[in-house]
Amino acid sequence: MASETIKTYCRFCHANCPMEATVEDGKLTGVRPDVDNEIFGGYTCLKGRQMPEQLYYPERIQQSLKKNADGSHTAISSSQALDEIAEKLKVIIDRHGPRAVASYNGTVSFQNSATHPVAKAWHTALKSPSYYTSITIDQPAKVGIGQARMGFWGGGSHTWGDSDVALIIGNNTLVSHFSIPGGIPAFSPSNALREGKKRGMKVICVDPRRSEVASRSDLHLQIKPGQDAALLAGLIHIILEEELHDQAFCAENIENLAEFKASLSRFTPDYVASCTELDREDIIAAARMFAGGTKGTASTGTGPEMGPNPNLIQHLTQAINAICGRHYRAGEKLPNAGVLSPLAPRLAQAVPPQPEWLTGTRSRVSDDIGEVTVLTANGPTKEMPTAIIADEILMEGDGQIKALLCVGGNPALAWPGQDKAYAALDALDLLVCIDYKLSATAEMADYVIGSKLCLERDDLTVLTDIWYEKPYSHYTKTVVEAEGDVIEEWELFWELGQRLGLTMTVNEQPVAMDSKPSKYDILAMMTRDSRVPLDEIYQRDGGHVYEVPDVIVQAADPATKGYLNVFPDGLSEELAAVVEQADEALAAKQDYPFLLISRRMKNTFNSTGPELSFLASKGTTNPAFMNPDDLAALNVASGDIISISSINGEIPAVAQSAPDIKRGVISMAHCWGAAPGAGTDDKVRDIGANTNRLINNLDGSEKYSGMARQSAIAVALKKLA
Structure with a gap:
């Protein structure tokens, strides 16, 4: 029996933990942590270690399915299914226009590095703005709206590895394995927290639960749910009143600080204590502890972001970082500028608000809601907000969604307002799912395309490229060949694009439409002019920290320097709310x-x-x-x-x-x-x-x-x- 050990990485979630897979006669027989990996140090979680069972799941979809009149499904080849889907899409586009064709790219779609660039290329070629992802279910303010309203710092924010204080608001990375730069790293999070504490780092955790992170914090604020905005306003009020902010940084880079301070006058320690059900002295202690650090970042998780006032919460989180000067300055080394994109100068200056990020196609539900720009691994991308997709399906008239491609998601369970979501999915003229199991949504679908799982495809750590605190990357080749008639998520869009006669581009480069490009071809387009050539990463066995020149933050350019706006239009009304x-x-x-x-x-x-x-x-x-x-x-x-x-x-x-x-x-x-x-x-x-x-x-x-x-x-x- 031929046995082989192959270095790869898990894609059960976003953490991309390195593993060694054992393959015998073409079959995956086991996975174990890659203890040689410099970044993760042999860390994996219990979910990723179940990949062998997931790969050979008895009820796995290994051929396409077509829905019958009685609701049952019959096997069909993927080629025939795609032919039929394309013909139905042509009819819908001819009758209702391209906006009637939508895609929802769920959480699992982010685990395939090529899916989103190709999906967006498909929508652009089709001229359909109806591109939805799970980002706008739980964190659009964090990855776009906040920067559009306030601006952002060109030199980057402090990272966990060189910070001495952290304010963690509703984020439990030890379980979720999800974070952003500045919070507890998603790679080996328990070790990262332990190492931070060992070097004297102070951790403040805001959570209604004494979570795994809260139990290891220096100060746990067990807040009343829904009061995160009041707490943040109160912390900033204390910092400004006691003049604990970075006054030099604020004077040079922030506008409207006086108006911002005045707007927070009602958020006194006594008032905030009554709202949040926290001890007044703990609130004051938290403000002083965070402001007293030399480096450190406040960050939020899905808890507050899925509660009330997410736009305001994100703005106040960015604002507390800004007034405390939690950004890299000229002459300082940026720990990781990424290795998969071209190196651009990093300037110690404010990039002003980006109001154009909040413009674009409007929702038919409300003019206040519409396309937003979100910052992805492949740059800023516009998408429609998923919160109102059910209404866009059910609301009759010009622009009504008639067809939906569901990729790596389960909207019957994930979309807010389940009864309406279910009615919307049921009302579609065409519902197509690509999945490895018959989920609640796939059971409703007219066509179900079997999908490859992570060890059956090449991949690259594009999503997490700038999350690491060192210039690290990992290209994994296919570990085992997929059995059955299954495809990758990005291939769904390419196949339909070819059948619809579309001309698609990724990163301003044309995608071959006469014959299907390889996964490597797509990744090469995405990473054109990267700091480390893709072929070098491809040739290396396993993940690696690359020797690249240090990125030193440069002095501000007077011609382009802007200001961070801590008091944008509408903030007074949000605080009153x-x-x-x-x-x-x-x-x-x-x-x-x-x-x-x-x-x-x-x-x-x-x-x-x-x-x-x-x-x-x-x-x-x-x-x-x-x-x-x-x-x-x-x-x-x-x-x-x-x-x-x-x-x-x-x-x-x-x-x-x-x-x-x-x-x-x-x-x-x-x-x-x-x-x-x-x-x-x-x-x-x-x-x-x-x-x-x-x-x-x-x-x-x-x-x-x-x-x-x-x-x-x-x-x-x-x-x-």
Whole structure:
């Protein structure tokens, strides 16, 4: 029996942990951590170690499926399926125009490095703005709207490795394995946190739960959910009042600071303590601790970003970093400028607000909502906000979406407002999914295309290129050849583009449309003129830190230097809304005394994981985690079935005692359950419940992104028989 060990990396989530795969006679027989890797040091998580089972999952889709009139699916070749899909798309485009054709590129689509550039190229060639991704479900403010309103620092923000303080707001990287530069690195996060603490780093964690990060922090602010904006405003108020800010940096690079300070006058320590249910002295201590560091960054996670006021929260997070001068200055070394893009000068100056990033095709739901620019690994890209896609499908008239390509996502579980999402998916003239399993959305699809899994394809660490704190990259070649009639996600767009006669370009380079390019060809276009040539990365076995010249931040260019705007138009109204919401929350407490928040779980990645035996052994539901004192007051025990209701809906859940949860709070993971329908509630112990049934996707719609409130939801609960 021929056995081979191949270096690769996991793509179960975004962390890209290096692994060594064992292959015997063309079959994957095992994976283990790559202990030789300099960046990760042999770290992997339990999800990634299940890849052999995922690859040979008995119910895996290994041929395309076509939906029959009775709702069942029949096997069909991928070539024939793509032919038929293309013909149906032509009819829809002829009748309704290109905007009627949309794609939703979910979380898993980010794990394939070529998917998004090719998908966007397809939409551009088709002249359809209906390009949606999971980014606008949970973090459009972080990756676009915040920079558009305030601007950003050309020299880059401080990273974890050289910081002595960190303010972590609703981000639990030890479980989520997701972060941004400045927060706990997603690669070997426990070790990164341990090393930071060892060198004397001070960590402030804001979380309604004593999470894995909170339990290791120097100061844990166990905040009332939904009050993150009030807390941030209060911290900035203290810093400015006590003159703890970087006055020289502010004077040179920030405009409207006086107006900004005045707008925060109501957010005194006493007022913020009453809103957030935090101790007044802890709030003051947090402000002084963060401002007292020499380097360090405030960063947010999906907790506050999916709650109320995400645009404001992101603005205040950027603002506290700016007023404390948490940016690299002229003459300082930038730890990592990336290796997969051309080297551009990094200047110690403010890049002013980018208002054009908030313009483009408008939603038919509201003129305040429309295309937003998000910063991706391949540069700024415009996309429509996913929060309102269901309405774009259901709302009749010019521009109504009639066809949807669903790539690496499960919108029946992921889109806010599940009942509306399900109705929208059901109303489409054409629904196409590419997936490796028959998900809740794929079950509804007219065509399901079987997808390759990560070890069956080449890939490159494009997504995480600038997340590393050293110039690191990893090209992995295909480990095992895929069995069956399956394709990669990006190939779906190329195949349909060819059949529709489109001319596509990636990174301003034409994509061959007469014969399919290789994955390497696509990656070469994406990384044209990269600091390290792609072929050099391709030739190396495993991930590597490359010897490249240091990037030193240069002095400002007087001709292009701008200012960071900490008091953009509309900020006063947003701050006033925070006060109004606090009053509304008190009024609603009588009927809905609990607040439901989102969370991550170690054994799943959104809706992927429960189908695998080892991960299922860790739990087959998304429990409603609650403080034991709340359970006792309701005469509820762990394992009891409870009903959770909001003004929008009701779901069952399995109660679970959790002393780390603040009283009055229920913590549940999203993307569980099934499509709404008779009988699914009875299976809550086996499949969980979908918290999106408690949400109206238009409640509290954020300007620009249309984001709905998906965390800090006011709910009531009762014990079920």
